[in-house]
Amino acid sequence: xxxxxxxxxxxxxxxxxxxxxxxxxxxxxxxxxxxxxxxxxxxxxxxxxxxxxxxxxxxxxxxxxxxxxxxxxxxxxxxxxxxxxxxxxxxxxxxxxxxxxxxxxxxxxxxxxxxxxxxxxxxxxxxxxxxxxxxxxxxxxxxxxxxxxxxxxxxxxxxxxxxxxxxxxxxxxxxxxxxxxxxxxxxxxxxxxxxxxxxxxxxxxxxxxxxxxxxxxxxxxxxxxxxxxxxxxxxxxxxxxxxxxxxxxxxxxxxxxxxxxxxxxxxxxxxxxxxxxxxxxxxxxxxxxxxxxxxxxxxxxxxxxxxxxxxxxxxxxxxxxxxxxxxxxxxxxxxxxxxxxxxxxxxxxxxxxxxxxxxxxxxxxxxxxxxxxxxxxxxxxxxxxxxxxxxxxxxxxxxxxxxxxxxxxxxxxxxxxxxxxxxxxxxxxxxxxxxxxxxxxxxxxxxxxxxxxxxxxxxxxxxxx
Amino acid sequence: xxxxxxxxxxxxxxxxxxxxxxxxxxxxxxxxxxxxxxxxxxxxxxxxxxxxxxxxxxxxxxxxxxxxxxxxxxxxxxxxxxxxxxxxxxxxxxxxxxxxxxxxxxxxxxxxxxxxxxxxxxxxxxxxxxxxxxxxxxxxxxxxxxxxxxxxxxxxxxxxxxxxxxxxxxxxxxxxxxxxxxxxxxxxxxxxxxxxxxxxxxxxxxxxxxxxxxxxxxxxxxxxxxxxxxxxxxxxxxxxxxxxxxxxxxxxxxxxxxxxxxxxxxxxxxxxxxxxxxxxxxxxxxxxxxxxxxxxxxxxxxxxxxxxxxxxxxxxxxxxxxxxxxxxxxxxxxxxxxxxxxxxxxxxxxxxxxxxxxxxxxxxxxxxxxxxxxxxxxxxxxxxxxxxxxxxxxxxxxxxxxxxxxxxxxxxxxxxxxxxxxxxxxxxxxxxxxxxxxxxx
Numbered sequence: 001x002x003x004x005x006x007x008x009x010x011x012x013x014x015x016x017x018x019x020x021x022x023x024x025x026x027x028x029x030x031x032x033x034x035x036x037x038x039x040x041x042x043x044x045x046x047x048x049x050x051x052x053x054x055x056x057x058x059x060x061x062x063x064x065x066x067x068x069x070x071x072x073x074x075x076x077x078x079x080x081x082x083x084x085x086x087x088x089x090x091x092x093x094x095x096x097x098x099x100x101x102x103x104x105x106x107x108x109x110x111x112x113x114x115x116x117x118x119x120x121x122x123x124x125x126x127x128x129x130x131x132x133x134x135x136x137x138x139x140x141x142x143x144x145x146x147x148x149x150x151x152x153x154x155x156x157x158x159x160x161x162x163x164x165x166x167x168x169x170x171x172x173x174x175x176x177x178x179x180x181x182x183x184x185x186x187x188x189x190x191x192x193x194x195x196x197x198x199x200x201x202x203x204x205x206x207x208x209x210x211x212x213x214x215x216x217x218x219x220x221x222x223x224x225x226x227x228x229x230x231x232x233x234x235x236x237x238x239x240x241x242x243x244x245x246x247x248x249x250x251x252x253x254x255x256x257x258x259x260x261x262x263x264x265x266x267x268x269x270x271x272x273x274x275x276x277x278x279x280x281x282x283x284x285x286x287x288x289x290x291x292x293x294x295x296x297x298x299x300x301x302x303x304x305x306x307x308x309x310x311x312x313x314x315x316x317x318x319x320x321x322x323x324x325x326x327x328x329x330x331x332x333x334x335x336x337x338x339x340x341x342x343x344x345x346x347x348x349x350x351x352x353x354x355x356x357x358x359x360x361x362x363x364x365x366x367x368x369x370x371x372x373x374x375x376x377x378x379x380x381x382x383x384x385x386x387x388x389x390x391x392x393x394x395x396x397x398x399x400x401x402x403x404x405x406x407x408x409x410x411x412x413x414x415x416x417x418x419x420x421x422x423x424x425x426x427x428x429x430x431x432x433x434x435x436x437x438x439x440x441x442x443x444x445x446x447x448x449x450x451x452x453x454x455x456x457x458x459x460x461x462x463x464x465x
Numbered sequence: 466x467x468x469x470x471x472x473x474x475x476x477x478x479x480x481x482x483x484x485x486x487x488x489x490x491x492x493x494x495x496x497x498x499x500x501x502x503x504x505x506x507x508x509x510x511x512x513x514x515x516x517x518x519x520x521x522x523x524x525x526x527x528x529x530x531x532x533x534x535x536x537x538x539x540x541x542x543x544x545x546x547x548x549x550x551x552x553x554x555x556x557x558x559x560x561x562x563x564x565x566x567x568x569x570x571x572x573x574x575x576x577x578x579x580x581x582x583x584x585x586x587x588x589x590x591x592x593x594x595x596x597x598x599x600x601x602x603x604x605x606x607x608x609x610x611x612x613x614x615x616x617x618x619x620x621x622x623x624x625x626x627x628x629x630x631x632x633x634x635x636x637x638x639x640x641x642x643x644x645x646x647x648x649x650x651x652x653x654x655x656x657x658x659x660x661x662x663x664x665x666x667x668x669x670x671x672x673x674x675x676x677x678x679x680x681x682x683x684x685x686x687x688x689x690x691x692x693x694x695x696x697x698x699x700x701x702x703x704x705x706x707x708x709x710x711x712x713x714x715x716x717x718x719x720x721x722x723x724x725x726x727x728x729x730x731x732x733x734x735x736x737x738x739x740x741x742x743x744x745x746x747x748x749x750x751x752x753x754x755x756x757x758x759x760x761x762x763x764x765x766x767x768x769x770x771x772x773x774x775x776x777x778x779x780x781x782x783x784x785x786x787x788x789x790x791x792x793x794x795x796x797x798x799x800x801x802x803x804x805x806x807x808x809x810x811x812x813x814x815x816x817x818x819x820x821x822x823x824x825x826x827x828x829x830x831x832x833x834x835x836x837x838x839x840x841x842x843x844x845x846x847x848x849x850x851x852x853x854x855x856x857x858x859x860x861x862x863x864x865x866x867x868x869x870x871x872x873x874x875x876x877x878x879x880x881x882x883x884x885x886x887x888x889x890x891x892x893x894x895x896x897x898x899x900x901x902x903x904x905x906x
Contacts, residue, residue: 393824
């Protein structure tokens with residue numbers, strides 16, 4: 001029995017996230033609710049993965065896990081509206097329109113950068129296709145359930161989306177001209193407009209064909225259905241308002257181009273991504289009803305980023321645009337709290353406005369605002385406990401919850417380190433892992449993709465022979 | 466009285482606009498003069514903080530600091546109530562002024578010369594005083610950068626500059642501060658994108674690495690010999706007159722250990738390699754990068770070799786590394802008694818975020834006071850300019866930042882900025898674009 005118990009304990013320790021109490025009470029914290037202000041000396045009750053109570057002196061059942069959060073801060077899990085984490089590949093760049101490919105097919109749930117994101121208080125990601133083509137692949141919205149199978153990551157009910165891209169990456173500006181190889185169309189911002197116009201013209205015809213078939217087949221059951229077109233189906237969903245467009249863009253002219261084109265075809269751009277010159281055309285973006293998902297202050301890394309300014313969030317917010325701050329980088333994802341605080345430093349957003357940039361606003365942009373993005377009773381218990389105000393540079397995350405379960409805990413992480421160090425030492429001593437003697441081949445180990453890169457840089461790397 | 470204070474407070478930003486000239490206008494440099502920042506919290510860095518103190522600046526230098534300092538007649542006075550004065554921040558690992566747009570505009574990139582051995586490539590020659598990056602960076606409280614070339618094995622010579630001036634000469638604090646060597650990296654197979662790589666042959670890799678080290682060694686030995694030949698000729702003009710060699714000549718002070726040599730090295734093997742090489746060649750080494758420095762801490766301490774850390778915000782290099790391994794690197798070096806500074810390691814655009822790199826280190830074990838030192842006094846000490854920069858003391862260059870709060874906090878604003886005793890207006894390409902578009906209807 002004792003042996004059995006020991007085995008059990010080891011199993012539990014090895015899969016800390018899998019055995020969780022169904023009730024947790026976080027006591028006496030400062031709670032940044034996002035929608036209902038900042039509440040001091042407040043408890044948050046988590047039950048069955050949901051937020052069951054927010055208030056003073058809450059009580060929980062006897063078997064609840066109780067966390068004393070005196071002096072600590074609770075904020076909603078951060079939502080990163082532009083990520084390429086856990087994608088085994090990012091760009092299908094061979095065609096200008098690749099709406100038939102899906103990020104959902106290449107999810108790697110063991111990507112360690114997911115854990116590093118959790119350690120920065122991030123709980124939800126919008127996994128986007130790269131920016132190699134005017135119309136790219138389909139996105140996946142996931143909760144970071146690190147340690148669980150990929151299928152459990154998918155955020156139920158999130159609006160399906162797609163990546164569009166404009167500008168330098170689409171033009172392949174950084175790709176070398178290879179003699180004898182024809183460049184992929186388009187090569188200019190004129191061509192980008194034409195490619196998208198052509199695709200939606202075809203999609204509109206395709207939709208009409210199906211609409212006509214459906215109307216006619218109500219009367220005549222023997223009609224042969226039109227041939228399915230996997231490239232055009234997602235575009236029809238866009239036309240019907242059932243799929244969100246997340247459009248990578250930089251300069252003012254291309255932003256206006258896409259707004260005009262979408263207006264002409266009668267669909268909406270849900271978010272402009274990066275949108276570095278959004279501040280120049282903020283009123284047009286607001287009038288279209290699009291959101292903007294941006295970097296806090298990245299600029300100057302290429303020509304189309306040269307007019308980027310860190311006041312972008314503030315100017316667009318004041319114009320009425322729903323703005324979020326994203327990472328586009330597994331490195332930056334770990335400190336989105338700092339990125340959001342920068343909107344207070346540059347441009348004087350209020351604390352609540354700045355908090356929304358990484359919580360409620362990205363939730364709205366992904367169609368999951370009823371589930372996450374604020375601390376309210378009934379919402380998913382996706383939240384993090386910070387040891388100081390998350391807008392302080394001196395803060396760090398103690399514990400991160402997803403659906404009420406602990407997926408990161410600093411104390412547990414620290415406690416496991418000696419054990420991991422021992423395991424590493426043992427493995428290094430094992431015969432197959434010893435460094436080869438001089439002259440031998442080194443072990444054939446898989447190398448991961450470089451994780452610090454944004455999709456821009458990845459484009460470039462992938463294309464180089 | 467309360468109203469008066471309110472009026473005074475409101476007037477502070479307006480007053481800031483009155484002193485100095487708008488320096489984003491190219492070619493305009495604000496005049497030095499006599500200034501007094503009164504009733505401020507003074508974070509001297511080298512000594513205790515002073516509450517309600519006064520700093521007097523005269524003709525480019527700090528003249529007096531303290532609570533009983535008299536404001537000289539005719540001084541332009543700044544009401545520092547509620548404000549803090551810090552020494553300007555220093556980033557000792559940048560390419561500031563050598564790159565405007567790194568991608569898609571090669572004409573604006575001046576970081577790497579052709580070939581492996583370019584000791585005569587001098588950063589100070591190519592620094593563009595009118596780069597938009599300079600004003601964008603300084604308005605966040607960074608007054609100085611070490612700007613370094615990057616290419617080949619011997620990249621060239623790095624310059625310590627003030628982020629103010631209309632010509633490189635006006636910006637230079639130490640125009641040729643250090644020689645920069647990329648210490649050859651062992652076993653890097655190249656490529657590295659996805660899936661399985663063709664495994665590099667270890668013997669080939671090692672011998673290639675040794676060949677690269679030997680290339681550096683040979684050039685430094687040649688420089689030694691060249692220096693001896695010059696000396697001999699100086700003493701005895703009857704000897705054959707040696708031909709001047711513009712490539713070897715700049716190396717002489719470095720091979721004689723008179724000036725430091727910066728080794729770019731992140732991994733343990735390269736750091737150890739660089740330390741061994743520096744000892745063999747009797748150089749004065751500084752490690753730049755230093756991601757694995759915590760593993761080599763006792764050796765770095767023993768050899769008294771400082772490290773300029775550029776990787777605080779880098780992802781850990783191995784999958785099984787602790788998530789905070791690089792956040793903690795500064796605290797570990799501090800505990801081990803290794804001299805270090807924190808840098809962004811960035812070409813230019815990201816340098817303005819230097820304070821957050823230091824702040825993150827403080828979130829993971831470094832004391833807040835040491836975090837401030839890691840971007841002020843420590844880099845000044847490492848670069849041997851602590852007599853001029855890095856703290857608030859009489860006689861030092863007046864590179865000062867006046868803030869409305871903790872220097873490293875994100876929400877803190879810079880209210881006044883002095884570089885070389887000149888009051889710098891807090892505008893940049895970014896504030897100008899903001900002004901141009903913020904009220905567009």
